[in-house]
Amino acid sequence: xxxxxxxxxxxxxxxxxxxxxxxxxxxxxxxxxxxxxxxxxxxxxxxxxxxxxxxxxxxxxxxxxxxxxxxxxxxxxxxxxxxxxxxxxxxxxxxxxxxxxxxxxxxxxxxxxxxxxxxxxxxxxxxxxxxxxxxxxxxxxxxxxxxxxxxxxxxxxxxxxxxxxxxxxxxxxxxxxxxxxxxxxxxxxxxxxxxxxxxxxxxxxxxxxxxxxxxxxxxxxxxxxxxxxxxxxxxxxxx
Amino acid sequence: xxxxxxxxxxxxxxxxxxxxxxxxxxxxxxxxxxxxxxxxxxxxxxxxxxxxxxxxxxxxxxxxxxxxxxxxxxxxxxxxxxxxxxxxxxxxxxxxxxxxxxxxxxxxxxxxxxxxxxxxxxxxxxxxxxxxxxxxxxxxxxxxxxxxxxxxxxxxxxxxxxxxxxxxxxxxxxxxxxxxxxxxxxxxxxxxxxxxxxxxxxxxxxxxxxxxxxxxxxxxxxxxxxxxxxxxxxxxxxxxxxxxxxxxxxxxxxxxxxxxxx
Ligand code: HEM
Ligand code: SF4
Ligand code: FES
Numbered sequence: 001x002x003x004x005x006x007x008x009x010x011x012x013x014x015x016x017x018x019x020x021x022x023x024x025x026x027x028x029x030x031x032x033x034x035x036x037x038x039x040x041x042x043x044x045x046x047x048x049x050x051x052x053x054x055x056x057x058x059x060x061x062x063x064x065x066x067x068x069x070x071x072x073x074x075x076x077x078x079x080x081x082x083x084x085x086x087x088x089x090x091x092x093x094x095x096x097x098x099x100x101x102x103x104x105x106x107x108x109x110x111x112x113x114x115x116x117x118x119x120x121x122x123x124x125x126x127x128x129x130x131x132x133x134x135x136x137x138x139x140x141x142x143x144x145x146x147x148x149x150x151x152x153x154x155x156x157x158x159x160x161x162x163x164x165x166x167x168x169x170x171x172x173x174x175x176x177x178x179x180x181x182x183x184x185x186x187x188x189x190x191x192x193x194x195x196x197x198x199x200x201x202x203x204x205x206x207x208x209x210x211x212x213x214x215x216x217x218x219x220x221x222x223x224x225x226x227x228x229x230x231x232x233x234x235x236x237x238x239x
Numbered sequence: 240x241x242x243x244x245x246x247x248x249x250x251x252x253x254x255x256x257x258x259x260x261x262x263x264x265x266x267x268x269x270x271x272x273x274x275x276x277x278x279x280x281x282x283x284x285x286x287x288x289x290x291x292x293x294x295x296x297x298x299x300x301x302x303x304x305x306x307x308x309x310x311x312x313x314x315x316x317x318x319x320x321x322x323x324x325x326x327x328x329x330x331x332x333x334x335x336x337x338x339x340x341x342x343x344x345x346x347x348x349x350x351x352x353x354x355x356x357x358x359x360x361x362x363x364x365x366x367x368x369x370x371x372x373x374x375x376x377x378x379x380x381x382x383x384x385x386x387x388x389x390x391x392x393x394x395x396x397x398x399x400x401x402x403x404x405x406x407x408x409x410x411x412x413x414x415x416x417x418x419x420x421x422x423x424x425x426x427x428x429x430x431x432x433x434x435x436x437x438x439x440x441x442x443x444x445x446x447x448x449x450x451x452x453x454x455x456x457x458x459x460x461x462x463x464x465x466x467x468x469x470x471x472x473x474x475x476x477x478x479x480x481x482x483x484x485x486x487x488x489x490x491x492x493x494x495x496x497x498x499x500x501x
Contacts, residue, residue: 018495021454022424022464023488093464097422100356100463102263106249106270107349109323110421113473118466119421195467201492203485 025093030199032086033192039079040185040222050229056162057153063143063161087129094122117191124188131181138168170237175230182223189219242280242344246273246291248303248364249351255359261461263356268363270349280340284327285310285317287339288350304363310335312476315413319364320351325415325474333413333476353414355423357460368414370460371428377456378449379432381441394440407435409477416471416479422463427471429457430487431479437490447494454491 018024046066052058066072110119117124142148142164149160168174193215197203202211251268258264275291282290285307292302308314317334321327327337342348350364358366396404408431416427433450436442442449465484472481 014495014498014501017455018492021491022458022462023454023491024495026464027488027492097424097463097466100423100461101354101421102356103255103265103354103360105320105323105351105354106247107323107351110470112324112328113419113470114421114468118468121466191467198467198481198485199465199488201485201487201489203482 022096025089026199028085028089029093030196032082032089034196035079035082036086037189037193037196037218040226041218044222044225047229048225050162050165051232056151056160056166059162059165060151060158060160061153064158067143067159083132087125090122090125115191117187118195121188121191124184127181127184128188131177131184134177135181138174139164166233166237169230169233172234175234178230179227182227185226186219186223189223190216193219240280240344241276242278242339242342242346243274243276244278244287244342244345245347246275247271247347247349248273250301250303250363251352251360252301252362254361254367257356257359257461261356263359263461266360268360270351278339280338282339283310283335284319284321284337284339285335304361304365306365307335312336313411315411315476318353318366318368318414318418320349320353320418322349325353325418326413326476330473331476331478333411333415336476353418355414355417355462357423357425357462358414358417366414368412370462371412371414371425373460374425374429374453374456375432378445378452379436381436382445383441396439400438404435404438407431407438407479407483410435410475410479411477413476415474415476417462419470419474420463420465421468421470422466424465424471425457425460425462426465426484426487427475427479427481429453430483433487433490434483437486446490447498448500450487450490450494451498451500454487 019028046062047059049059049062050056139161143159143161146164149163150157151160152158194208194212197208197211202208247270249268250271251266253266253268255266256264273291273295275287275294278287278290285305288303288305295302306316306318308316310317312333312335315333317326319326319334321334321337326332326334327341329337329341352358352360352364353366353368355366357370358368361367410428410431412428414428417423417425420426433453436449437446467481467484469481472479
């Protein structure tokens with residue numbers, strides 16, 4: 001608390017001051033969050049090719065293309081950086097926000113004025129983080145470093161990533177973990193999607209209803225389709 | 240029909256302490272239980288507490304300290320967290336506008352002070368909200384020279400803008416937004432003040448410096464960040480809209496990116 005409120009502390013750099021403020025930290029959450037949403041849409045479009053009934057050829061060709069395209073590689077590094085920023089800032093913010101109320105209410109009816117998802121973003125995020133680590137160990141690490149079968153289509157050899165996915169999704173435990181994580185994603189997005197626009201300062205009678213409707217649709221449809229992949233592949237493994 | 244109530248009220252004799260570095264030391268206190276009979280449904284919530292206090296005084300006990308002034312919903316003093324919500328269960332009103340008919344015979348009512356690091360408890364249900372005053376002092380004003388009165392309609396202002404600015408100006412600085420927020424964030428209050436002046440032509444000259452200074456002071460006071468939960472707006476007795484928070488965010492990013500202050 002400064003004695004003279006009109007004397008604003010001189011900080012070394014305006015950009016750092018902006019990003020370090022409570023509003024600026026939220027800007028980082030919203031920017032990285034929206035980028036991750038874009039990533040989800042692209043990732044889903046790619047993964048749905050797993051369901052093309054051609055023993056994985058479409059998917060394997062797509063994976064090969066993604067793995068060798070320079071632009072995709074740059075974007076994927078950016079994606080890693082953004083998810084780390086999103087996680088680190090979310091932990092800093094959540095810890096800071098806890099200090100803002102040192103003594104808790106004896107009786108608090110938070111459900112009377114806010115959604116469950118909005119109050120539990122950090123826990124929903126933690127579910128996603130645990131999932132992310134498992135997911136990376138499961139597929140990304142195996143596709144990069146693991147021993148991997150090869151298939152030949154029209155004289156060209158491809159890594160048979162489809163075989164790895166097929167094997168993983170024959171395990172009901174893994175399928176269960178994926179479905180649960182997607183429920184977590186749905187709730188994270190249910191609050192996060194529209195929240196990011198509010199953080200940017202986009203709140204307008206014309207656009208906010210559209211953003212909210214689209215956000216609702218996206219938050220339900222995308223996790224649902226993601227969850228459908230392991231379920232369908234598990235059922236296929238039984239046939 | 241009079242009601243019998245059980246009141247659970249936060250009692251605290253020593254004030255919370257907040258030092259210059261922002262370290263917070265709770266004064267300590269506890270929830271005490273009081274039985275109150277003969278409560279009329281026509282009483283306001285504050286009148287009910289007056290009755291309790293008269294009873295406590297007669298019994299030679301310390302009355303419950305609480306803030307109040309206008310008792311008609313305009314001063315914003317009557318800060319009380321009632322049954323888990325600021326200003327109680329009803330929407331769009333302050334504690335002084337809450338009536339006992341909103342409760343039932345035999346109810347237990349929890350009454351607590353606003354809980355925020357930036358609002359230290361002075362005693363019982365009274366909190367120190369001078370953090371809000373310091374935010375206003377940091378930039379929540381327009382600088383005008385004294386002298387001859389300016390004609391009220393000298394600067395034309397569109398009806399839509401005037402209405403929006405007026406909506407923001409209805410904020411009474413009660414602090415319910417901070418109390419309701421899971422992060423004890425003051426965004427709705429600060430946004431209402433920034434918005435009101437940013438919308439009006441009179442506020443334009445100091446627009447960028449204002450939002451930069453007010454946000455800096457808000458952070459300095461130790462209010463949390465915004466998670467956009469919307470609890471503030473839902474509990475605000477004046478129904479201040481989240482639209483103002485979006486406007487403040489725009490003002491803030493715009494000012495930071497374009498002002499000459501480096
Ligand atoms: C695919 C993964 C993810 C996506 C698409 C995503 C998306 C978003 C979006 C759009 C927001 C809203 C930002 C705003 O309110 O301005 C958000 C907020 C948040 N995210 Fe994520 N997120 C993801 C993963 C994670 C992970 C792994 C964590 C943490 C471990 C996390 C923690 C949070 C927290 C705590 C908030 C709320 C911050 C606050 O306002 O207090 N998220 N997320
Ligand atoms: S914004 Fe509403 S709740 Fe917050 S101080 Fe103003 S009137 Fe009170
Ligand atoms: S006492 Fe003035 S608003 Fe309640």
